[in-house]
């Protein structure tokens with residue numbers, strides 16, 4: 001039994017660790033390939049002595065293999081040096097912004113579920129009705145309207161025309177209504193579509209069960225079997241969706257002037273502030289990898305058959 | 315002259331692999347030896363799953379044996395995928411059962427037949443066109459079919475295309491793996507007769523694989539009977555058909571329509587062969603053998619000459 | 635040439651939404667192709683007397699059908715050139731993405747073993763990271779120029795195309811015609827180029843119709859952030875970003891390019907669905 005669990009968890013953890021190593025390595029390669037980091041970070045107007053000191057400090061005068069090892073070591077400690085702006089350690093600058101981004105993402109993920117799952121389930125149970133069809137049409141829009149356009153449209157409607165909510169700013173509670181709504185709507189469309197198709201599949205299997213189980217109403221069958229079974233794939237989708245939400249957050253924060261990681265990233269990219277960008281890249285990698293790992297493991301917990309077969313085949 | 319020679323060839327496949335537990339293996343082919351003479355046909359017969367196709371693939375050098383040797387014209391086959399291996403393909407060709415899958419559906423009949431000539435850079439474009447034309451005639455495909463696509467042909471016509479493709483580079487060995495099993499009986503006869511005629515004309519050595527003894531009997535000079543990866547009897551075709559010695563061969567022969575003067579004792583074959591993963595100890599046939607005794611469950615009978623014309627692997631062959 | 639184009643079923647014709655989508659895409663392509671001939675003004679032509687003029691129907695004149703921006707530049711003209719830029723970038727990037735993905739997928743399928751494991755790991759890593767973040771990081775590390783930007787956009791979706799191509803190659807091998815050709819003595823390269831690739835083209839093209847609108851969206855997102863297409867060139871995202879400053883006084887500056895982005899993305903994906911339905915995999 002323990003062997004099975006190790007056999008199931010072990011390769012997945014290893015894979016996650018490898019993924020992170022790949023990103024760190026590629027970052028190192030791209031950075032080294034793009035030119036002299038000292039010159040890039042200190043700028044062309046830097047004095048020769050400063051450049052020299054910088055190179056020595058970061059071991060840039062050492063062989064590449066040693067640089068690589070030092071880089072990995074530094075990455076492991078989250079030490080990417082100081083931000084060009086303000087000169088504070090990049091890690092601190094980024095971590096300062098984390099709560100603000102989470103304040104957008106967590107409510108919007110909840111909103112996503114609250115809208116997406118019931119809508120998808122309802123559409124599945126009333127398949128091919130006009131409700132189902134309109135929901136499907138709307139979800140196509142949800143897929144294809146980019147979040148920055150949606151955000152601007154919401155500002156135009158609720159803030160410019162109706163004057164209901166402020167168009168942004170983290171200083172007021174109401175300032176976060178529109179950004180959360182913007183992020184939530186796109187995700188909800190994906191979740192609704194996915195829930196619908198998962199439900200339809202589970203339901204079609206359940207017709208057989210219901211037909212053979214006497215004295216149980218259809219409603220009971222759905223509540224006891226269909227929804228729980230349909231939620232498993234939706235859960236994994238959640239892991240995949242997180243990526244879309246992170247990317248969406250970058251755009252939405254910039255639309256609404258929300259001072260989270262997304263805004264920091266864009267400013268840092270514009271200023272080519274390598275240290276900060278690297279920290280954010282690694283942070284996103286860590287988040288995504290652990291989210292995927294978690295979803296993988298949860299999936300195994302929910303579906304023991306999968307656990308058994310995947311341990312057997314790898 | 316011996317064209318192809320298999321010497322105690324074995325091949326096993328891993329089944330149900332696992333990172334922790336030990337690997338189980340399935341012995342698909344176990345110590346098989348056989349010969350194909352130039353210009354003659356050796357037939358392999360046996361139930362589905364007994365290792366015929368695997369033997370055929372090893373004979374062609376498409377798969378390599380775990381142990382044993384394959385000699386073609388007296389020398390070992392080159393490493394799979396190597397340059398020598400690729401150019402040797404001209405010499406040895408395969409005819410498949412699944413003709414629809416084996417033909418690229420986006421190519422016309424004449425492009426398909428010209429392809430082996432292009433691959434081996436045989437002649438110039440004009441001489442290749444000429445050769446394609448000859449091949450179409452040889453396999454009996456008409457003027458109106460050469461521009462068609464595989465799915466527009468009947469099964470029999472497709473098999474003729476596959477045959478023409480195999481014959482294009484003028485091979486000396488042809489391995490035919492169930493070449494007619496997917497066809498209607500009337501079409502089967504046409505293809506088989508075509509094959510026999512072509513062999514006579516071109517002097518091909520053929521390894522002919524089928525689960526159907528009636529067909530094997532019709533084309534073969536020698537017959538090899540396989541059961542669960544092992545050869546249980548082999549020898550001259552007429553002897554095997556008229557006087558089968560192994561109980562399994564006897565069962566196969568007696569299931570054929572009765573032949574006047576031939577073997578006419580009825581030996582029913584019951585049940586399915588055991589799975590190749592859990593082969594019974596001793597003689598592989600003992601679970602279905604009507605004359606099995608204790609020794610059959612204890613030791614594996616060797617393939618030994620019974621007379622000058624064949625070899626048999628059965629403990630009791632001399633008792634009866 | 636023995637290679638045929640994918641066959642389309644002749645029985646079904648487009649329904650209304652598909653026809654509308656096809657019409658819109660066609661309009662966009664034509665606009666992009668003949669931009670110089672149909673754009674009424676130069677995109678940098680400044681008309682200070684008509685700054686922030688509204689479109690026709692909202693109090694504007696036929697002089698500037700879709701109104702003007704803060705410098706009095708013609709929105710319709712800028713829109714046409716922006717469509718051209720966005721489509722060109724997305725077209726180039728989609729081509730790169732499909733090409734790179736196919737090459738990597740085939741390589742993985744061909745070599746198998748360690749090569750395949752390493753490539754699959756890269757594919758997984760790319761798939762688990764949001765592309766926008768990767769693109770932003772690359773822009774920070776490498777700087778920005780149009781060729782670099784197009785190449786970078788070409789990385790979008792490579793992992794999906796690689797997975798697809800690998801699957802197609804493996805399926806082709808299992809189907810028999812690939813191994814049948816190999817046993818004829820063909821070099822593996824010939825098998826890939828002459829057989830597996832032509833048999834995969836239809837599916838890869840459908841995949842491209844999925845990749846294309848997504849690249850349009852990513853490009854417009856990056857350009858909106860000011861990190862994509864750079865002035866004096868204009869793209870749809872650049873226009874949205876400019877319009878945002880005047881959202882109260884001149885919403886048309888924002889709405890016109892937004893509408894084009896949304897309609898194009900919807901239309902291409904509707905068309906992609908149709909195409910997928912039309913490609914008859916069994917070729918009966």
Ligand SMILES: Nc1ncnc2c1ncn2[C@@H]1O[C@H](COP(=O)(O)OP(=O)(O)O)[C@@H](O)[C@H]1O
Nearest residue numbers: 327328342361362363364365366367368369590
């Ligand atoms: N590539 C393979 N991997 C695993 N098992 C195989 C493979 N090829 C054949 N086998 C197994 O080997 C045995 C013999 O197969 P085969 O040679 O195809 O038999 P036949 O052609 O007589 O039907 C079967 O049990 C089959 O399942």
Ligand code: SF4
Nearest residue numbers: 597600603610628629
């Ligand atoms: S060895 Fe025994 S079991 Fe095997 S065939 Fe002969 S008699 Fe039957």
Ligand SMILES: [Mg+2]
Nearest residue numbers: 366367491492
């Ligand atoms: Mg077979």
